[in-house]
Amino acid sequence: MTQTTTPAWLAELRFDAQGLIPAIAQDADTGTVLMMAWMNAEAVQETALTGRAVYFSRSRQRLWRKGEESGHIQQVHDIRLDCDGDVLLLKVTQVGGIACHTGRERCFFRSLDTRDAQPAWVVQDPVLKDPDTIYHTPHA
Amino acid sequence: MTQTTTPAWLAELRFDAQGLIPAIAQDADTGTVLMMAWMNAEAVQETALTGRAVYFSRSRQRLWRKGEESGHIQQVHDIRLDCDGDVLLLKVTQVGGIACHTGRERCFFRSLDTRDAQPAWVVQDPVLKDPDTIYHTPHA
Numbered sequence: 001m002t003q004t005t006t007p008a009w010l011a012e013l014r015f016d017a018q019g020l021i022p023a024i025a026q027d028a029d030t031g032t033v034l035m036m037a038w039m040n041a042e043a044v045q046e047t048a049l050t051g052r053a054v055y056f057s058r059s060r061q062r063l064w065r066k067g068e069e070s071g072h073i074q075q076v077h078d079i080r081l082d083c084d085g086d087v088l089l090l091k092v093t094q095v096g097g098i099a100c101h102t103g104r105e106r107c108f109f110r111s112l113d114t115r116d117a118q119p120a121w122v123v124q125d126p127v128l129k130d131p132d133t134i135y136h137t138p139h140a
Numbered sequence: 141m142t143q144t145t146t147p148a149w150l151a152e153l154r155f156d157a158q159g160l161i162p163a164i165a166q167d168a169d170t171g172t173v174l175m176m177a178w179m180n181a182e183a184v185q186e187t188a189l190t191g192r193a194v195y196f197s198r199s200r201q202r203l204w205r206k207g208e209e210s211g212h213i214q215q216v217h218d219i220r221l222d223c224d225g226d227v228l229l230l231k232v233t234q235v236g237g238i239a240c241h242t243g244r245e246r247c248f249f250r251s252l253d254t255r256d257a258q259p260a261w262v263v264q265d266p267v268l269k270d271p272d273t274i275y276h277t278p279h280a
Contacts (some may be wrong), residue, residue, distance in 0.1 A: 005260065007259070007261045008258065008260070009252065009258070009260055009261055012261060019155050022162055022176060023266055024164055024173060024176065026173055030171075030173025030232075031170075031172070032171070033164060033166055033173060035222065036162060036164065036176075036222065037226045042240035046251060048254060048259060051161045066152075078252075079251060079252040079260055080248040080249075080250060080251045081248070081250045081251075081252070082175065082176065082248050082253075083240050083241065083244075083249070084247070086250075087176045087247070088199050089173055089248045098225050101223065102223050106212060107222035107223045107224070107227070108220040108221065108222050108229045109220075109223070110220060110221045110228075111218055111219060111220045112149065112188060112218075112219040112220075112221070114188060114195075118147065118149070119147070119150055120146065120149055121152060121221055122147070136227075137210045
């Protein structure tokens, strides 16, 4: 980071032991909760400065500019902080209408069916676009 | 727990190193994101079985039956799991209309004002009820 001192607004955030904070992305128009991912301080700052959602990929251990491969960027209209200062909520416009890497509108596409004695996760939402056509970079 | 084997639906969840999973509570009628808290396996099971939100309090290190002190319980209508299996989303009815311990509808009552050179968190939502009248148990 080029910034040497932490701005006051950023110092109010309580990051976890890994330096991360959960960030929920909610569709600004429909209210649909699209996904939850993690941000480090740099991701929070870049998101606030650019108005485009940037997360921190825990699996890749690097900044993840949402949509960098798929083009499905998130334009951020509002950033909210919860009472404890340890969760963020973003109101976003999901470009392309697909937030999930499975090609669905949102990552929360399974719901728990408790009608039987054995509950089960049931897929509720359709795949809008084949993931193979979303991600063009070959998998290593 | 009385259960000795993990049910299949619960085994699909990916808990973190502390045995916890984030759970987002969203108002079933308005779509407002009320709060995010954590659940352990026991909390998830009790929530699914009883239809009432039960979290795990990290500060108190015990089950936290939402509303146990305030009466502001959450009736759970839908439990969703995300693509990675590591975040839950609950659609709830928030009894009393207050999810936050500050007496507000939701925990996300501050938003980032970026109009000035120095961004700042600004309280957007009113206190609906004095917290002192919500929690009757004296603080130790």
